[in-house]
Amino acid sequence: DAKTTQPPSMDCAEGRAANLPCNHSTISGNEYVYWYRQIHSQGPQYIIHGLKNNETNEMASLIITEDRKSSTLILPHATLRDTAVYYCIVRVGNYGQNFVFGPGTRLSVLP
């Protein structure tokens, strides 16, 4: 199974871009990269996902390197409400039994 590595914590100043890295060096060609976030004591929330190309939606941008071994989630203008744990997940199967949530990155947005 493809695994991911994320820094345990990061800080970001309010209003600045938050760039959260993720390494997934063993990713297979048909595996997607998903990002979720979890605000304290709530269920995780889907942010974005991608296969090869960079993706953008109303919440964030996802940049995937050409060799697909790493990716970066970008929150363009971080706010205090973006303080959360961010999970980078590689989909390894057709159903969710292999949708593995590791410890993630705890992002603290500072005023």
Add this chain to the structure above:
Amino acid sequence: DGGITQSPKYLFRKEGQNVTLSCEQNLNHDAMYWYRQDPGQGLRLIYYSQIVNDFQKGDIAEGYSVSREKKESFPLTVTSAQKNPTAFYLCASSTPEWRYGYTFGSGTRLTVV
């Protein structure tokens, strides 16, 4: 609005008692999942179900049981055999096409007293 509802939000249990956590979804999703989360940890899969009347054990199924009698409902029972049940429990669902991943409920925090 469509979504997943977990209840109750907080639950207290005495040692030796069984307790059932509710999970209901109106998203018409086929697959449903139960996860456990301990403080500062990621999520660990307890059970999942891809179709009514069928379910599979996840990584930490011991001491838990589930049923899937209806598409909309996937209750989790924490039995007295679970030695350390105090945790945050999350229910999720997904579409067969899998494109957008999971939709999660808001969780139930279980405390053994």
